Amino acid sequence: MTNTLYDSLFANHAGNKAPFLQLDDGQLVSYDAFLNRAAQIAHVLKNSGVSPGDRILVQAPKLADTIALYAAAVQAGAVYLPLNNAYTLAELKYFIADAQPSMIVCDSTNEIEIGKLATRFGAKLLTLGRDTSSLSREADAQPCEFETVGRAPDDLAALLYTSGTTGRSKGAMLSHQNLLSNAQTLVELWGITNTDRLIHALPIFHTHGLFVAMNTSLLAGAKVRLMEKFDASAIVEELPKSTLLMGVPTFYTRLLADDGFTKQITRGMRLFISGSAPLLAETHLAFEMRTGHRILERYGMTETNMNTSNPYGGERRAGTVGMALPGTEVIVTNPETGEPLPLGDVGMIEVRGPNVFKGYWQMPEKTAAELRENGFFMTGDLGQYSEDGYLSIVGRSKDLIITGGYNVYPKEIEDVLNDIDGVLESAVFGIPDNDLGEKIIATLVAEPGVKLDTDQIAATIRERLSRFKHPRRYELVTELPRNTMGKVQKNVLREQHAKKEPLPAAS
Numbered sequence: 001m002t003n004t005l006y007d008s009l010f011a012n013h014a015g016n017k018a019p020f021l022q023l024d025d026g027q028l029v030s031y032d033a034f035l036n037r038a039a040q041i042a043h044v045l046k047n048s049g050v051s052p053g054d055r056i057l058v059q060a061p062k063l064a065d066t067i068a069l070y071a072a073a074v075q076a077g078a079v080y081l082p083l084n085n086a087y088t089l090a091e092l093k094y095f096i097a098d099a100q101p102s103m104i105v106c107d108s109t110n111e112i113e114i115g116k117l118a119t120r121f122g123a124k125l126l127t128l129g130r131d132t133s134s135l136s137r138e139a140d141a142q143p144c145e146f147e148t149v150g151r152a153p154d155d156l157a158a159l160l161y162t163s164g165t166t167g168r169s170k171g172a173m174l175s176h177q178n179l180l181s182n183a184q185t186l187v188e189l190w191g192i193t194n195t196d197r198l199i200h201a202l203p204i205f206h207t208h209g210l211f212v213a214m215n216t217s218l219l220a221g222a223k224v225r226l227m228e229k230f231d232a233s234a235i236v237e238e239l240p241k242s243t244l245l246m247g248v249p250t251f252y253t254r255l256l257a258d259d260g261f262t263k264q265i266t267r268g269m270r271l272f273i274s275g276s277a278p279l280l281a282e283t284h285l286a287f288e289m290r291t292g293h294r295i296l297e298r299y300g301m302t303e304t305n306m307n308t309s310n311p312y313g314g315e316r317r318a319g320t321v322g323m324a325l326p327g328t329e330v331i332v333t334n335p336e337t338g339e340p341l342p343l344g345d346v347g348m349i350e351v352r353g354p355n356v357f358k359g360y361w362q363m364p365e366k367t368a369a370e371l372r373e374n375g376f377f378m379t380g381d382l383g384q385y386s387e388d389g390y391l392s393i394v395g396r397s398k399d400l401i402i403t404g405g406y407n408v409y410p411k412e413i414e415d416v417l418n419d420i421d422g423v424l425e426s427a428v429f430g431i432p433d434n435d436l437g438e439k440i441i442a443t444l445v446a447e448p449g450v451k452l453d454t455d456q457i458a459a460t461i462r463e464r465l466s467r468f469k470h471p472r473r474y475e476l477v478t479e480l481p482r483n484t485m486g487k488v489q490k491n492v493l494r495e496q497h498a499k500k501e502p503l504p505a506a507s
């Protein structure tokens with residue numbers, strides 16, 4: 001029986017003794033050993049009652065076994081659902097209730113609290129941690145062969161949550177073919193082969209780290225230096241032994257700030273790729289000045305994987321995201337009509353192709369609102385084509401902050417703030433930040449006669465929302481600036497904020 005994704009990414013490596021993962025402690029995991037491990041984990045999933053199509057919700061550290069769990073989920077025909085490790089229990093509860101997973105795999109350190117949620121929602125719980133791990137223990141006792149469950153190209157392989165403008169996260173349903181077609185295109189376009197060594201310092205719960213980085217490496221049989229997290233000086237040490245780096249713009253600004261990052265150590269590097277957030281043209285130029293390499297910027301979304309890329313062979317143009325990937329259509333339209341606009345006009349970026357997702361999990365109305373009947377997905381990004389076909393992202397029609405490559409929808413934070421006793425209303429917006437790209441600021445209006453305590457407000461936010469969503473400053477005002485339609489003018493708030501004292505670097 002065929003399994004679209006498993007057959008291409010994993011099964012081909014049976015018997016391949018070449019190294020796949022190299023871990024922080026120096027340990028090497030060969031492709032063959034990795035496949036055996038995935039099979040053992042697939043047995044654990046099956047023995048635990050996971051059936052094809054079931055969701056496996058994973059909030060686990062970045063370990064070799066976590067990647068093997070992804071492979072095992074695909075092999076067992078299940079739907080892999082990775083979540084940011086920063087999510088709080090309050091946030092997790094929503095994902096569990098929405099996705100109804102039959103299995104939850106969490107870090108051993110969170111076993112008690114998440115275990116209660118698992119029991120409440122009828123999911124089986126296993127743990128995966130650095131020291132103790134019930135999943136790894138159970139897997140050790142299993143055979144190294146597993147009969148792969150058949151899956152067709154349109155069957156779901158993964159469910160990735162993306163925040164929404166309405167504040168509620170939406171599960172993007174990604175099929176085997178969505179993921180495979182994109183990996184194949186990127187491997188071809190970026191010339192990835194089994195002679196490459198990728199420095200992998202991204203988290204593995206998002207499209208960038210899991211699919212762009214991991215699926216392409218698996219498809220090409222490349223070696224992956226799996227780093228627990230981004231650390232500029234550790235990367236400086238790895239660069240002379242590597243050929244590829246994929247990162248968010250913060251990776252590149254932090255590398256540039258490191259004295260050890262020299263032209264000499266990047267001599268053996270073949271390609272630096274950036275995405276997930278805008279790479280400033282000045283970073284692009286500073287990087288070229290320092291190393292002689294031009295960063296290749298590409299553009300993607302959770303719902304679509306990658307859409308465009310600067311050319312590998314041709315000019316990599318600063319401030320642009322390049323051209324549509326082969327096999328994918330990327331157009332700029334009038335958002336009202338969906339009609340393509342003349343070259344040079346600014347409009348909504350829309351995408352159609354084998355990479356575009358199947359819709360939002362159990363949200364048919366949201367799917368219909370963003371996915372046109374003709375197959376084009378409305379990205380919410382505003383773009384403009386140059387005469388010679390380079391796309392630039394010039395803005396967003398969605399109210400979104402991107403901080404360090406993580407997306408934060410102000411509405412989600414405003415909902416929590418507005419719920420706090422004494423808060424009449426709030427507005428959350430992003431301001432430019434040299435390190436993270438954008439930093440979050442919250443403006444609050446108190447109910448008449450109430451004196452708000454911002455420390456207490458910050459404490460409530462800490463309990464409810466992940467660290468990367470926390471505002472770095474709370475400002476109290478008597479009213480919010482509004483336009484004639486009554487809509488809060490965040491551009492005015494941004495301008496007012498720009499005139500104030502700069503934030504301390506570490507806050």
Ligand code: MCA
Nearest residue numbers: 206207208230250275276300301302403404405406467468
């Ligand atoms: C960490 N902190 C953050 C962020 N990361 N705050 C806001 N935004 C963030 N992104 C907090 C930490 O909790 C800490 O708080 C303080 O900032 C300083 O942490 P630091 O150690 O400097 O951070 P770090 O651990 O070095 O992380 C920075 C990072 C990381 C390396 C840029 O955020 C990261 O790996 N980002 C990649 C995100 C990503 O993979 N995005 C792809 C999404 P405290 O001081 O209180 O402890 S997929 C996507 O967007 C699409 C599909 C695409 O096109 O790829």
Ligand code: AMP
Nearest residue numbers: 162275276277278298299300301302407
């Ligand atoms: P996500 O919801 O995490 O999938 O984030 C997707 C969003 O990240 C896109 O809609 C863009 O707004 C943004 N994005 C991704 N890549 C780039 C890029 N190279 N330049 C600017 N924005 C980007």
